[in-house]
Amino acid sequence: xxxxxxxxxxxxxxxxxxxxxxxxxxxxxxxxxxxxxxxxxxxxxxxxxxxxxxxxxxxxxxxxxxxxxxxxxxxxxxxxxxxxxxxxxxxxxxxxxxxxxxxxxxxxxxxxxxxxxxxxxxxxxxxxxxxxxxxxxxxxxxxxxxxxxxxxxxx
Numbered sequence: 001x002x003x004x005x006x007x008x009x010x011x012x013x014x015x016x017x018x019x020x021x022x023x024x025x026x027x028x029x030x031x032x033x034x035x036x037x038x039x040x041x042x043x044x045x046x047x048x049x050x051x052x053x054x055x056x057x058x059x060x061x062x063x064x065x066x067x068x069x070x071x072x073x074x075x076x077x078x079x080x081x082x083x084x085x086x087x088x089x090x091x092x093x094x095x096x097x098x099x100x101x102x103x104x105x106x107x108x109x110x111x112x113x114x115x116x117x118x119x120x121x122x123x124x125x126x127x128x129x130x131x132x133x134x135x136x137x138x139x140x141x142x143x144x145x146x147x148x149x150x151x152x153x154x155x
Contacts, residue, residue, distance in 0.1 A: 005119040008034045011041070011108045011143075014080060017123025021154040022084065025121035026091050036095045037115060038084050040077040041107035042070060074099050105142035117149055124155040 010025045012018045022038070029036045081097040088095035100107040112120055122140055144151045 005029075005032045005034050007037065007115060007117045007119075008032075009037045009039065009108070009112055009115070009117040009120045011104065011120070011122045011139075012038050012081070012084060013040065013104070013123070015123055015125070017125055017154060019123075021121045021123045021152075022087075024152070024154050025119075026088060026093050028119070028121065029093050030091075034118075036088065036093050037111070037117070038081065038088070038095050038097045039107065039111055040081055040099050041104040042073045042077050042099055042101050043103050070101065074101065104139045105146075108139070108143050109146055112147060112149060119150050119152060120147055121152045121154065124153050 005028060008025050008029050010018075010022050012022060025036070028034065077099045081099060085095050085097045098111075100111065102110070108120065108122070111117070120143060122143065124140055140151075140153055144153060
């Protein structure tokens with residue numbers, strides 16, 4: 001009998017919804033003996049300093065500051081994924097954990113496509129600070145509408 005979900009992907013952002021999705025995905029992976037992937041997307045922001053549009057700021061090299069920001073974010077994501085790797089191991093699951101530098105929705109969909117993912121399990125909303133979306137988050141909505149495999153949204 002073929003596995004229904006041989007490859008499961010869990011996008012993780014540190015939110016309580018992502019943790020719930022991780023726990024559900026672990027349960028499913030155990031039931032189906034699936035390969036298990038956890039990714040975190042580090043999205044380099046598109047920073048434009050105030051005044052840039054009006055020609056008030058010129059000759060400013062934002063490259064080093066932006067690179068440092070991305071490096072720190074990737075380091076924090078890598079540390080969190082190490083904790084997730086250990087968490088999964090303790091639950092009896094061997095997880096492939098990876099930090100991807102891209103927009104979250106694009107990173108999830110690209111990884112799912114290139115890794116032949118059969119099921120994406122993700123939280124309904126991520127960490128958005130004060131601007132939390134009160135219903136299905138924009139990343140989960142984007143993935144749900146564009147994925148070529150089933151998507152399980154956990155609230």
